[in-house]
Amino acid sequence: FYRHQFGASLGGPIWKDRIFFFGAYEGIRQSQGDSNSINTPSEAARAGILSTSPDPIQLDPEIKRFLDAFYPLPNAGVLGTGDIGRYINSGQQVTPGNHVTARFDHVLSDHDSLFGAYTFESGSNTSPDRFIAKRTINQSRGQILRLGHTHTFSPRLLNSFRFGMFRMVASTGNGLPGQNPLAGDTSYGSVPDHTHARIRVPGLSMLGAGVDGAVMYDFHWTSIQAYDDVSLTKGPHALKFGVAVERMRDNIAAINSPSGEFSFNSLADFLSNRPSSFSATLPGTLLGRSFRQTVVGAYFQDDWLVRPNLTLALGLRYEMATVPTEANGRLTALRNLADPAPQVGGSLFSNPTLRNFAPRVGFAWDPFHNGRSIISSGFGIFDVLPLPYEVHSGELFAAPFFLTGNATSLPPLSFPTGAYDIALQSTAGFSQAYFEPHPKRNYVMQWNLTTQWRLPKDIRLKVGYVGSHGVHHIFRVSDANIVLPTPTPAGYLWPYPYGSGTRLNPNAGRIPAAFWQGDSFYHALVLSAQARIRHSLFIAGSYTWGKSIDTSSGSIDGNEYSNALSSPLWFDTRLNRGQSDYDISQNVKIIYSWQLPSPRWTSGVAAWPLSGWQIGGVFEANTGGPFTAGFGGDPLGMQS
DSSP states (O other): OEEEEEEEEEEEEEETTTEEEEEEEEEEEEEEEEEEEEEEEOHHHHTTOOTTOSSOOOOOHHHHHHHHHHOOOOSSOEETTTTEEEEEEEEEEEEEEEEEEEEEEEEOSSSEEEEEEEEEEEEEEEEEOTTSSEEEEEEEEEEEEEEEEEEEEETTEEEEEEEEEEEEEEEEEEEEEOSOGGGGOGGGOSSTTSOOOEEEOTTSOOBOOOTTOSOEEEEEEEEEEEEEEEEEEETTEEEEEEEEEEEEEEEEEEEOOTTOEEEOSSHHHHHTTOOOEEEEEOTTOOOEEEEEEEEEEEEEEEEEEEETTEEEEEEEEEEEEOOOEETTSOOEEBSSTTOSSOEESSOSSOOSOTTOEEEEEEEEEOTTSSSSEEEEEEEEEEEOOOOTHHHHHHHTTOTTTSOEEEEESOOTTOTTTTHHHHHHTOSSOOOOOEEOSSOOOOEEEEEEEEEEEEEGGGEEEEEEEEEEEEEEEEEEESOOOOOOOEEETTEEEOOSSTTOSOOSOTTOSOOOEEEEEEEEEEEEEEEEEEEEETTTEEEEEEEEEEEEEESOOOSSOTTOSTTSOSSOOTTOGGGGOEEOTTOOOEEEEEEEEEEOOOOTTOOGGGHHHHSSOEEEEEEEEEOOOOOOOOOSSOTTOOOO
């Protein structure tokens, strides 16, 4: 690991007591080594000897060709029954970045002042895939413009107006050659003139597609914002109120699986070349979408000094958002999961934000009137708006604008070629989008209770409890088009024999779905302490012990986290209740800094390079995240 961080800044008055300027540049050049562990077929499996088969399996020549080209032999032992082994490798992640900022402040008079600020930043991240076969580069460039005017009507009345524009251009998923030149060889491709397809086999690490086969996005995001805030002090009341408006322009182009994706139901099926499904982007796909949305908000807050040692905070916020639209009418969604065809154009769903009134209340109490002990608490409701990112994963890859050919029940030996021709003949089974037509209001209730003490010798302690409850969270499912079970007194029963059921919508392929049916709970104990010793040594630490529980953790996709289920059971969300995918129950962090004393014998010019040095450090440790054990393939026969 190495990181070079450098920069410079310059500031000062342009017109004395009137106009001031400040500018800065910061550059970062970072390279970090990453280690990976992947699951790959063992030597025995490559010889056709599997623990699940009493007789040796005849290894298919095409599969052997791919094993030799892309799946390394294990170098860290075998797992379980010996069919799969671990291979450990390492690669380098390179991250350069540049950041420039400039600001002007102009004092017009004793009552008026202006400011303007501009920020530019660019960066990229280049990293190898888990097999170290190719590299992927993500690039971004952002610009922020801010303007503001402050007018002081009186010592007790102040108005502040701000205008801002944020522009971000980014591209992700672009492939570059890596350590394996065969990742760019089109002779391994399943789609003409493309590199090899993505391959999913239960128990093995997913083999990502070749150099030109990853999921690729181009983002052009513009946010235009305006705010006006008023502060008024009247007796024991410090009043604040204001309004805000934001216009979002989200232009995005995406392509999914240009090289295709194969799925196998088992390692035995993979070795004998019996694929279960294949999907790929078809010719004629329209890649670009232009989403638009407006958010409007207003708030009122009163910090009321009830007594010299007691302050109440009372507030109310209203915030609504329009339903995301598309500038060219390219919206499509099923109104019911079983509909034979989607509705094109119109609104994706009804607006759940029109009554988003969110109260907040809190207090701070000094029980001993000495400023050394503070007890505080608060409660608030915070709305979660249905923003454009929540419709991306459904809309960007949905027919009729984006066509994904799906081939199921493939004949043996159709890997790597042969399946694409079957997918080309797809006249139905395209991927569709579904959004709950009438979503409920999505909000989070948060509360806390904290005590703080300032002890002698500048020692500070804090003990607190924080909690939250999320209601009607978005519940993402990568594919809602499954074979549904039958409820019985003993539980849910899937059709038997295996594979005999019918999917919910036989006219559609994969249906990424969004239901506003999720919920979440969080409770935590928070401890912190800090002390300054002899004015030169500072040390602080914190400890959190909590638990997060929900029915679904992803807001963009069902498998947003690596330990998530891609399609949680949407027909009964209670079945999914458990630890959040991101739950870290315990975390401890300690930071310190020591101001080194200056040598007493230095003076003059020699004192400058030898004075002002500081040593600091950070230590952090936490427990691991949860995981869910599962069976590979399709053990319930959901045909998903």
